[in-house]
Amino acid sequence: MSKRGRFITLEGGEGVGKSTNVGFVAECLEAQGLEVVRTREPGGTVRGEAIRALLLDPVPQEPLHVDAELLLMFAARAQHLAEKILPALARGAWVVCDRFTDATFAYQGGGRGIPKERIAVLENFVQQGLSPDLTLLLDMPKEAARQRLESRLRDRHEQLDRFEQEQADFFQAVRDGYLARAEEAPERFAVIDAQYTLDKVQSQIRQVLLTKVAAWR
Numbered sequence: 322m323s324k325r326g327r328f329i330t331l332e333g334g335e336g337v338g339k340s341t342n343v344g345f346v347a348e349c350l351e352a353q354g355l356e357v358v359r360t361r362e363p364g365g366t367v368r369g370e371a372i373r374a375l376l377l378d379p380v381p382q383e384p385l386h387v388d389a390e391l392l393l394m395f396a397a398r399a400q401h402l403a404e405k406i407l408p409a410l411a412r413g414a415w416v417v418c419d420r421f422t423d424a425t426f427a428y429q430g431g432g433r434g435i436p437k438e439r440i441a442v443l444e445n446f447v448q449q450g451l452s453p454d455l456t457l458l459l460d461m462p463k464e465a466a467r468q469r470l471e472s473r474l475r476d477r478h479e480q481l482d483r484f485e486q487e488q489a490d491f492f493q494a495v496r497d498g499y500l501a502r503a504e505e506a507p508e509r510f511a512v513i514d515a516q517y518t519l520d521k522v523q524s525q526i527r528q529v530l531l532t533k534v535a536a537w538r
């Protein structure tokens with residue numbers, strides 16, 4: 322029987338550099354001869370991307386209830402797992418995903434205040450024991466991350482989405498939520514200091530990946 326692939330997630334607040342580094346992680350793994358599937362949450366499938374559009378809509382017709390927001394995140398995740406993540410892992414591919422369930426604990430838990438026990442019920446229901454093998458948490462002060470985000474939005478002529486419109490205390494709670502998750506599972510998390518130049522950030526990431534790939538082979 323062929324070996325199951327590995328599941329790697331990138332996490333962190335808005336603008337810390339996750340999307341930039343998903344590509345870098347994929348390239349590092351491909352250079353090791355591995356098949357890599359790159360994806361993101363919410364999204365990653367046609368139905369998941371439709372749910373993402375609902376969740377991120379910057380001008381919603383009516384407020385989205387926090388429980389509805391939570392359930393939509395897991396609805397997109399259920400589809401993503403069934404259609405993309407689990408089949409890829411089963412055939413031996415490595416999956417590199419921009420955000421996963423740690424984001425739910427940080428945003429819906431830390432940011433929105435939903436008790437983590439309620440989130441854990443859905444996590445167990447949808448994931449049935451699956452969790453990432455490695456989570457790269459890109460961490461930096463929220464003010465500097467916000468500057469990066471705003472400069473990207475300016476360059477690309479994009480507007481703030483529904484989450485990006487939140488206030489500073491929401492983003493602090495998200496950051497605290499992520500750091501608490503990392504403390505609870507230090508064997509799975511690698512916390513990357515994301516405030517440095519891209520070269521320095523990527524050299525931290527490369528080091529973690531090389532160590533993990535060697536250990537897993």
Ligand SMILES: Nc1ncnc2c1ncn2[C@@H]1O[C@H](COP(=O)(O)OP(=O)(O)OP(=O)(O)O)[C@@H](O)[C@H]1O
Pocket residue numbers: 333334335336337338339340341342469470472473515516517518519520522
């Ligand atoms: N280490 C870095 N130093 C300086 N700029 C960076 C660094 N990493 C990424 N950037 C830039 O910061 C901006 C935000 O990066 P990116 O879009 O990858 O963040 P993100 O975490 O995916 O954001 P979001 O959560 O909003 O999707 C981009 O313009 C990117 O080019």
Ligand SMILES: Cc1cn([C@H]2C[C@H](O)[C@@H](COP(=O)(O)O)O2)c(=O)[nH]c1=O
Pocket residue numbers: 335362363394419420421422423424425426428429484485
């Ligand atoms: C998976 C997941 C995501 N979110 C939020 C976090 C971001 O604001 C958006 C996704 O957009 P980005 O381009 O990746 O920044 O969705 C969330 O609140 N909960 C989740 O589980």
